[in-house]
Each structure stands twice: as C-alpha cells, then as structure tokens.
Amino acid sequence: MLAIRRSDERGHASHGWLDSFHSFSFADYHDPEHVHYGALRVLNDDRIAGGQGFGAHGHRDMEIVTYVLSGGLAHRDSMGNGSTIRPGDVQRMSAGTGVMHSEFNASREEEAHLLQIWLLPRERGGAPGYEEKRFADEDKRGRLRVVASPDGRDGSVTVQSDASIYAALIDGDERAVYAVPAGRRVYVHVARGALDVSGARLEAGDAAMIEAEAAVALANGKQAEVLLFDLA
Structure with missing residues (x-):
C-alpha cells in the first residue's frame, strides 16, 4: 500500500x-x-x-x-x-x-x-x-546511502531510535531499489527535483507512506534528492 x-x-x-x-x-x-x-x-x-x-x-x-x-x-x-x-x-x-x-x-x-x-x-x-x-554526492548517486541508523552501520551517524535514514540522488536512467525488511514501513520524502516512487510521480516536498510492500523503487529522476526512512 x-x-x-x-x-x-x-x-x-x-x-x-x-x-x-x-x-x-x-x-x-x-x-x-x-x-x-x-x-x-x-x-x-x-x-x-x-x-x-x-x-x-x-x-x-x-x-x-x-x-x-x-x-x-x-x-x-x-x-x-x-x-x-x-x-x-x-x-x-x-x-x-x-x-x-x-x-x-x-x-x-x-x-x-x-x-x-x-x-x-x-x-x-x-x-x-x-x-x-x-557523505559525498558520489556515495548517493544512483543508490541509497544509509546516513543514520541505530547501529551506526557503514559509517552512518548513530541514532537511539528504531529508524534508519537513507539518502539518494536520482537523475535520468539511475534507479535504486530498497528491499523492505519484513514488518517495516517506509516513508519517502522528496527534498528537491522529481522522481517516480514505485511508479507514482512525486515532486519536491511530496512524500509517500508505504506499508506491506516488499520493495520500494526510485526511478526516472529529474535532479532528485530524496530521503527514505525505514521505520517500525
């Protein structure tokens, strides 16, 4: 959904x-x-x-x-x-x-x-x-880079919360897919630009709340910068 x-x-x-x-x-x-x-x-x-x-x-x-x-x-x-x-x-x-x-x-x-x-x-x-x-732009280009997490994995900042934050830069043919862990929900916020989030077109300031889905796809970006939140 x-x-x-x-x-x-x-x-x-x-x-x-x-x-x-x-x-x-x-x-x-x-x-x-x-x-x-x-x-x-x-x-x-x-x-x-x-x-x-x-x-x-x-x-x-x-x-x-x-x-x-x-x-x-x-x-x-x-x-x-x-x-x-x-x-x-x-x-x-x-x-x-x-x-x-x-x-x-x-x-x-x-x-x-x-x-x-x-x-x-x-x-x-x-x-x-x-x-x-x-976090350099090249680390977020066409991929989801974890920037905050409960365990500080992959060099992210450590938060005392049941949440992880990923950042991505998506443009043109670039595509990133997030495999949603079982029982988790996802919140996607478009900081700027525009892109498709699992087929839905989002513009700057738009958000998608996603539940009971196995994956979230980010594609067809137009100079998009996006944050994805993995939440309980």
Whole structure:
C-alpha cells in the first residue's frame, strides 16, 4: 500500500526570516492525522534568511537529525560542540535528559535550506550526545546511502531510535531499489527535483507512506534528492 501526501498538504509557517513546511504536527500546526509515522515525529523543510536563526533553546528525549540542502548552518550547544554544517553533512544531536543549542544561518546574505528531522528515542532519559558525518554526492548517486541508523552501520551517524535514514540522488536512467525488511514501513520524502516512487510521480516536498510492500523503487529522476526512512 502506497499513500501520497503532496507538498501543499503540509503545514506552513512564515515568520519573515523563516519559511517552514511541516510534514507532521509542529508548533502551531496541529494535524491529528499526521502526528508521527512510526518513530518519525518531525520533518520540517526550513529556509532561513541570511544572518537569522534560532537562538538558544532546549530539547529533551528526542533524536534530532539535520540534513542541509544548501547554504550552511552554524550550530552551538551546551555540550561544547560548535560547527557549521553544509550540504553533504548529516548532524545528529541526542537531546536525552536535556540540552541547549542554537542554530543560525552561517551566511549573512545567502539563504540556508535544510531538513530538520526528529525521531522518537527508544528510551527516555538517555545521555545527551552529538555526532556529524559527511557523505559525498558520489556515495548517493544512483543508490541509497544509509546516513543514520541505530547501529551506526557503514559509517552512518548513530541514532537511539528504531529508524534508519537513507539518502539518494536520482537523475535520468539511475534507479535504486530498497528491499523492505519484513514488518517495516517506509516513508519517502522528496527534498528537491522529481522522481517516480514505485511508479507514482512525486515532486519536491511530496512524500509517500508505504506499508506491506516488499520493495520500494526510485526511478526516472529529474535532479532528485530524496530521503527514505525505514521505520517500525
């Protein structure tokens, strides 16, 4: 079974400096039909104006993964971490018992475009943690590259959640197939471009929720960048 949710069906918030689309209930956007999908609790498609960002604020009991599409995001947190993440970088922050952090556009002129993902942790009250890894375009070209997983396999960031995240770049004749483990569900989010997901055409911002299927095929891409979530 494959269900499609189109980009314009998402929640939307425009704050001038921040333009954000919410795939699941978040802040002032309440959608009882889309609170979470398995362990996937938040998927925000954020565009942050130059010189702007989120001041110091707290989180707890959440696995937060940031995937940058363009520009750069400067991160600082109460664990002493500080870095700027850019396209190709994947950042994981485990909030656990509590952490403070800030996130600002690293440029004063150019917009930053990113996906902020929250995953429900397997257990509450864990120790806070931080990790970031870089994944080259050639590792995602025409294939699904695991970028986050519970066991940190193949050099991915390690999340304390029953979820794995794969990234792919699909264009032209390139094709990638994901064999879905028994009993798992899949969520596919098109970050940009367009492609077919198991025969259904999806554009930037669209998503597919897939259950009781043995495989998911990504094909006929038009400069597509896509994230695939394997979820319980």
